[in-house]
Amino acid sequence: MVIHEDPYDVAPVRLVAPDGTAVGDTDVGLKPDELRDLLRLMILSRRLDRECMALQRQGELTVYPPFEGQEAAQVGSAFALEPDDFVFPSFRELAAAIVRGVDVVEYLQYHRGTWHGGPYDPIASRFAPICVPVATQIVHAVGWAMGAKLDRLPVCSLAYFGDGATSEGDFHEAANMAAVFGAPAILFCQNNGWAISVPLREQAAGPIHTRAEGYGMPGVLVDGNDVLAVYSVTRAAAERARAGEGPTLIEALTYRMGPHSTADDATKYRSADEVKRWRERDPIDRYLKHLLASGAADESFVADCEDEAKEWVADVRAGITSLGPPPVDELFGFAYVEPPESLERDRRSSTEAPDG
Ligand SMILES: Cc1ncc(C[n+]2csc(CCOP(=O)(O)OP(=O)(O)O)c2C)c(N)n1
Numbered sequence: 001m002v003i004h005e006d007p008y009d010v011a012p013v014r015l016v017a018p019d020g021t022a023v024g025d026t027d028v029g030l031k032p033d034e035l036r037d038l039l040r041l042m043i044l045s046r047r048l049d050r051e052c053m054a055l056q057r058q059g060e061l062t063v064y065p066p067f068e069g070q071e072a073a074q075v076g077s078a079f080a081l082e083p084d085d086f087v088f089p090s091f092r093e094l095a096a097a098i099v100r101g102v103d104v105v106e107y108l109q110y111h112r113g114t115w116h117g118g119p120y121d122p123i124a125s126r127f128a129p130i131c132v133p134v135a136t137q138i139v140h141a142v143g144w145a146m147g148a149k150l151d152r153l154p155v156c157s158l159a160y161f162g163d164g165a166t167s168e169g170d171f172h173e174a175a176n177m178a179a180v181f182g183a184p185a186i187l188f189c190q191n192n193g194w195a196i197s198v199p200l201r202e203q204a205a206g207p208i209h210t211r212a213e214g215y216g217m218p219g220v221l222v223d224g225n226d227v228l229a230v231y232s233v234t235r236a237a238a239e240r241a242r243a244g245e246g247p248t249l250i251e252a253l254t255y256r257m258g259p260h261s262t263a264d265d266a267t268k269y270r271s272a273d274e275v276k277r278w279r280e281r282d283p284i285d286r287y288l289k290h291l292l293a294s295g296a297a298d299e300s301f302v303a304d305c306e307d308e309a310k311e312w313v314a315d316v317r318a319g320i321t322s323l324g325p326p327p328v329d330e331l332f333g334f335a336y337v338e339p340p341e342s343l344e345r346d347r348r349s350s351t352e353a354p355d356g
């Protein structure tokens with residue numbers, strides 16, 4: 001059986017081993033407070049992810065796709081970008097949104113069903129709306145990058161997508177266009193081993209990152225549970241892009257510890273043993289051990305992060321649960337310039353008190 005944690009013959013870029021020991025050059029150009037901030041952001045992300053699962057179970061969110069296990073892949077990559085760069089997420093990138101400073105109560109309104117796409121401002125946060133149609137956001141990211149190149153702006157875009165998304169035509173079209181036009185784009189694949197219940201071996205007959213060669217761009221395989229390695233390869237791809245050297249395809253090997261979403265039961269299609277093996281490669285435990293051993297962080301810093309996370313998540317919960325329903329008028333507001341009489345009738349009746 002192909003084991004997802006080591007699906008290819010080639011070793012991924014790795015700077016810190018699962019037990020926290022350095023196995024590469026961990027001087028990735030980050031200052032001590034930035035190194036600590038990576039840990040803080042991963043702790044905040046995990047706390048919020050778990051809270052979102054609870055909120056959904058309590059009926060406060062309609063559906064939620066958890067990212068536990070993928071914190072290093074998201075935080076490390078988002079942290080490597082500059083404020084003017086633009087992120088094009090799929091539907092599982094709440095941790096990246098946190099790094100980018102997106103208002104998470106606004107973000108979660110999508111999952112509460114109060115707004116379609118979330119009402120956060122994508123332009124201000126440089127974080128495009130949540131994108132559920134698989135792989136379509138990769139095309140958007142490449143188009144944006146092509147525009148930025150025409151405008152001669154020193155920026156890049158980053159598209160997040162999964163292993164399953166690489167089977168879509170949109171992935172191919174976006175990758176080809178990006179390479180042909182030298183678009184300053186980073187195609188960041190979080191290979192978490194599964195596309196709902198379809199395992200990687202039934203999704204792709206060869207490695208994802210090596211497809212880059214066929215498009216004419218570099219392809220990088222990175223340990224997606226090693227936050228420093230992810231930061232380092234993404235930073236290098238962003239610098240390439242800004243230097244006018246075109247796109248990079250990054251494949252980050254990671255794992256989603258939870259179900260695909262709150263709507264499925266992952267025990268139906270994957271083994272407890274597989275989940276256990278990945279728990280042992282937990283991205284936060286690994287980095288925590290590394291920072292403690294290197295002296296960059298101590299126990300009191302970790303305790304402060306936990307306290308901050310607890311308080312912040314309680315605020316987010318209060319923000320979410322106090323949201324009212326969306327204005328009914330919105331149902332009618334955006335479809336017609338001149339609404340037909342039947343719709344006008346519906347609009348009137350929706351605002352009138354019910355009979356009796
Ligand atoms: C075009 C399209 N087809 C199918 C779906 C249903 N769907 C939602 S997520 C998903 C699997 C995505 O897997 P992957 O790309 O590996 O991302 P992950 O869920 O693992 O983050 C599918 C098939 C969809 N949303 N859009």
Ligand SMILES: [Mg+2]
Nearest residue numbers: 162163194195
């Ligand atoms: Mg996947």
